[in-house]
Amino acid sequence: KQEVTQIPAALSVPEGENLVLNCSFTDSAIYNLQWFRQDPGKGLTSLLLIQSSQREQTSGRLNASLDKSSGRSTLYIAASQPGDSATYLCAVRVAIHTDSGTYKYIFGTGTRLKVLA
């Protein structure tokens, strides 16, 4: 059974620091891995998606990596800003029935990031 874990659960850093958030999954049979951002009381916004054949994706100050064989992904945030404060979640897409092509997403519990001004 696929399980997705994110450590740490919470993180506080001073503004300007570079930081890394971790995501691990137990089964390497994934289609892709996504990183999301969630602001308090809001829904999720997709940040980056890495296909299973890819190693990393970049968007602005964000860089996500994927190592399928070890079941790990990292989200690197450069030069953090107070506006980056949010909860960051990772999710893997996995097959439910390979015959019918149905799938689902399994989410981690998130890392709550606070960037101090």
Added chain:
Amino acid sequence: DVKVTQSSRYLVKRTGEKVFLECVQDMDHENMFWYRQDPGLGLRLIYFSYDVKMKEKGDIPEGYSVSREKKERFSLILESASTNQTSMYLCASRLTGDITDTQYFGPGTRLTVL
């Protein structure tokens, strides 16, 4: 921009009541999902639908049912609400074949069952 709306931001219901949570998307997406989010447990999939009148159970369907009579609307039903269904409920939609695999989430409904 894709917009996913949920009928209520906050709901308070009593044990045993029938509860309807509505989700509407305006971009003709085939796929729609209902999740609940609890502290320490993350998002867990309740039900999903690949198209109109189609539905599939997710990981925690017990105590819930769904309805997808129109493409834009996906309803989550709590037949007899219980206190352990107090949670944040999130709806999402996705376009079939979208290579970016983007799920668009609604703002969530925080349900309290007393």
